[in-house]
Amino acid sequence: MMPAFGAAATGSTAPDSTDTSDADTGVDTDTAAEWSALGTTVRLVVTDPGRLALGRALLEAELAAIDAACSRFRADSELRSLDNSGGRPTPVSPLLAEALAVALRAARLTAGLVDPTVGEAMSTIGYDRDFALVAGHGPALTLRVRPVPGWRRVSLDPARRVVTVPPGVRLDLGATAKAFAADRAADRLGAALGCGVLVSLGGDIAFGGPTPARGWVIRVQDTPSRLSDPPRGPAVTVRLRGGGLATSSTSARRWTRGDVMLHHLVDPLTGLPAASPWRTATVHAATCVDANTASTAAIVRGAGAELWLADLGLPARLVTVDGAVRTVAGWPTEPATPPLPEEDP
Amino acid sequence: MADSHRDRPMRWAARREDGLRRLSALTVGVALASAVATGVLVVAAQHASDKGGASTGSGASSSQDGLRGPSGAPVPAQEPPVGLSSGS
Numbered sequence: 335m336m337p338a339f340g341a342a343a344t345g346s347t348a349p350d351s352t353d354t355s356d357a358d359t360g361v362d363t364d365t366a367a368e369w370s371a372l373g374t375t376v377r378l379v380v381t382d383p384g385r386l387a388l389g390r391a392l393l394e395a396e397l398a399a400i401d402a403a404c405s406r407f408r409a410d411s412e413l414r415s416l417d418n419s420g421g422r423p424t425p426v427s428p429l430l431a432e433a434l435a436v437a438l439r440a441a442r443l444t445a446g447l448v449d450p451t452v453g454e455a456m457s458t459i460g461y462d463r464d465f466a467l468v469a470g471h472g473p474a475l476t477l478r479v480r481p482v483p484g485w486r487r488v489s490l491d492p493a494r495r496v497v498t499v500p501p502g503v504r505l506d507l508g509a510t511a512k513a514f515a516a517d518r519a520a521d522r523l524g525a526a527l528g529c530g531v532l533v534s535l536g537g538d539i540a541f542g543g544p545t546p547a548r549g550w551v552i553r554v555q556d557t558p559s560r561l562s563d564p565p566r567g568p569a570v571t572v573r574l575r576g577g578g579l580a581t582s583s584t585s586a587r588r589w590t591r592g593d594v595m596l597h598h599l600v601d602p603l604t605g606l607p608a609a610s611p612w613r614t615a616t617v618h619a620a621t622c623v624d625a626n627t628a629s630t631a632a633i634v635r636g637a638g639a640e641l642w643l644a645d646l647g648l649p650a651r652l653v654t655v656d657g658a659v660r661t662v663a664g665w666p667t668e669p670a671t672p673p674l675p676e677e678d679p
Numbered sequence: 680m681a682d683s684h685r686d687r688p689m690r691w692a693a694r695r696e697d698g699l700r701r702l703s704a705l706t707v708g709v710a711l712a713s714a715v716a717t718g719v720l721v722v723a724a725q726h727a728s729d730k731g732g733a734s735t736g737s738g739a740s741s742s743q744d745g746l747r748g749p750s751g752a753p754v755p756a757q758e759p760p761v762g763l764s765s766g767s
Contacts, residue, residue, distance in 0.1 A: 366761065374767050377762060377763070443744070443746055532761060532762050534762050534763065535767075536767030537765045537767045538764075538767070539764055548758075550761060550762060551756045551758045551759070551761055551762075552760055552761070552762040552763065552764055553760035553762070553763050553764070554763075554764045554765070555764075555765045556766055557765055557766060558765045559765065561760060561762075561763045570755070571756045571757070571760050572753035572754060572755060572756055573753065573754050573756040574753050576749065577749035577750065578749075579753075579764050580764065581764045581765055581766055581767070582766065583765065583766020583767075584766070585766045586765065586766030586767050587766070587767070614766055616764060618749050618752070618753055619746060619747060619748060619749055620747035620748060620749055628746055646745070646746055646748065647748040648746060648749075649748070649749065649752040663748075663752070664753075665752060666752070666753060666754060668755075
């Protein structure tokens, strides 16, 4: 197996004779670790092998704190306690206040395309528990077009850390919380470890510490898989020198009810999975939060996404439902690849 | 009664006072209009900021609070990747 990290850290493209990659996971165990948290795959890469163990411990603690504050699926999470707040102003922790501020900012900057009040809509379409526990198939659902309550109904006083959620409004921070966690963890680990750090949470990627001489090399693709597996569908490998990278896709986290395929990217205007010409959007931005906000909004926005991203100056790669790749704002072009075959979720 | 040389200074003084009053009123009017225009501009700028003004060009943003671009675009790479960004 080729080294997973050595090439980017040293600027060399030659195989590393001391490679200790795990044959099953594609993880260079000297410089990278991979595990599950927040209902997704966590990947930590460091440029100094001697700092990996400490980095993992710090990241695990960060993610545990995020989960306790922001999880929609944990009955004991701080976010869930807001469901029963009855519309009363409720003090929240600094961490949840920051996560809510990030979610509301994403809503404001996308004119509500990325809206944290989709919690009830998510449950209605069947995504009401950790995704690993959502049945891939189930009986048909009766779904109605119904706009979500809307982010403007949520009030946050960031100075006092008090939030007011109207009765019946359920929050879901899934669109921004992982990216927020990646940015926050990458910053903290980079400072604590004193080396280059890559934090990937289900493909939402942030970098911390000094950038490796030749940057960070990342593969972008539609579907979740191990890095050691060959990609399904169109994929590209790119080099980045910082900022954040995020991919949103209707090819992941999808399930069927009756004969209808559903996915987790809800259009706030309908409360239903977005009907988009794009199945995947990848965006590079100054932060992972901004990248993820834009990639999610691009899917929901649909046909106007290319112009919107170009106007914002955000390099992006969009994949149509037919597998055609479109690039904007400086994202490198790539040769055409065969379409991704459909398969059961 | 015919105009007399004795009355002229008084009439000139009255006219001067009247002119100064008009000038003063005009100055106040201009100042008020300027203040109103400034207020309108401030409100308009705030409104644009609330809408998260669009960024222009890679890495540049016209708003303090818009979605911010990276310092450089991605470039193709041939090396083995260290990270994977996919739908999740």
